């Protein structure tokens with residue numbers, strides 16, 4: 120086919136022509152700028168758009184790339200005049216490149232974009248306008264942009280979002296706005312249909328845990344990488360959590376934490392001007408205090424066997440396509456959320472965690488859709504142990520096997536504060552809640568995210 124052959128273009132500012140080739144085996148577009156200069160390979164995945172203007176014979180290819188191995192992504196343009204001999208196939212060639220670039224992804228998606236001007240250090244609007252919006256517009260996205268004006272605004276928008284209108288909701292903020300949107304979906308007149316709209320985070324907050332989990336440590340704070348996930352990411356169903364306190368149900372998507380972890384997070388909210396550095400400061404402050412966490416944890420265990428957990432994780436890594444199907448829409452005409460399985464008084468099959476806790480955290484990082492909550496309960500330990508285990512212990516697997524750390528996969532858990540301390544905090548998805556008795560259970564695969572792969576990117580070594 121004509122489009123499979125190289126196409127010759129005189130790039131802007133050059134005299135010699137450059138040949139552009141599809142390398143389908145490695146899935147890259149390849150060219151070199153001068154006869155002796157090194158070849159440039161751009162993965163199809165990193166191509167944003169390709170257009171050929173028939174009237175001016177002008178080809179323009181937008182793509183993202185890194186300047187150096189560890190630098191963030193930036194957008195680039197390759198443009199020039201197509202040589203006369205190739206002009207009759209250039210339009211077809213450009214369309215063929217676009218098809219390769221968007222294989223399996225939806226073209227021209229309709230996006231509801233929520234930008235929080237107050238998130239993080241207050242740069243969300245500027246980042247959106249200067250970096251994200253130009254890429255989305257170049258890619259042909261249809262944008263409906265709202266700047267949130269107050270706390271609760273995103274919740275309100277999500278609770279009334281028209282169905283079958285948007286292909287995704289993009290959140291230019293931190294985890295707080297994602298929490299609001301999921302809870303808005305829960306208050307929608309057709310909640311399950313609302314939850315089927317995928318969310319895509321752009322990391323513009325100070326707590327960007329979801330973005331880190333989707334894009335990994337290298338790209339988790341990179342707004343361009345997150346924008347490419349909007350364009351190329353696939354739908355991924357994820358477990359969500361019902362957090363019930365005083366009879367009120369809240370949806371949690373990421374973490375529920377008490378003790379040191381929560382104090383670091385919500386206890387440094389007044390320091391948001393520091394950006395990420397506030398978490399390091401918070402950690403060091405907690406290390407000085409070293410206070411145990413006065414709560415009783417009980418859980419409905421699925422497994423506590425660390426070896427079995429590792430087996431499950433490996434199976435998923437080895438068979439990446441094994442994602443479970445989405446939660447089926449209910450037969451209910453009113454499309455309700457599933458009702459709670461466990462009451463507050465249910466004691467059958469529940470285990471009480473006996474050891475005193477330093478802190479406690481639940482997070483679904485290992486598998487997004489296994490229908491269980493991952494709980495990490497850290498016992499009280501010496502300050503030195505805590506320092507080394509927390510700083511790099513999770514990255515190298517040491518913390519997982521640490522005997523002082525109980526790792527539980529549970530269907531539900533319950534926390535009862537013990538009368539003692541008033542300083543311990545409770546954080547749900549990074550938002551502060553009163554430290555009063557609560558219970559959490561899993562709602563399997565209710566949420567939908569856009570993701571570059573069908574699992575979270577951050578993997579602990581085990």
Ligand SMILES: Nc1ncnc2c1ncn2[C@@H]1O[C@H](COP(=O)(O)OP(=O)(O)OP(=O)(O)O)[C@@H](O)[C@H]1O
Nearest residue numbers: 238239267268269270271292293295296324325326
């Ligand atoms: N215009 C606004 N003015 C004030 N608050 C707002 C506005 N828009 C949204 N919010 C609130 O800002 C809060 C913080 O947003 P978000 O968590 O996304 O950013 P963040 O910088 O990561 O904050 P945090 O670290 O506390 O999670 C949200 O709970 C949201 O309700």
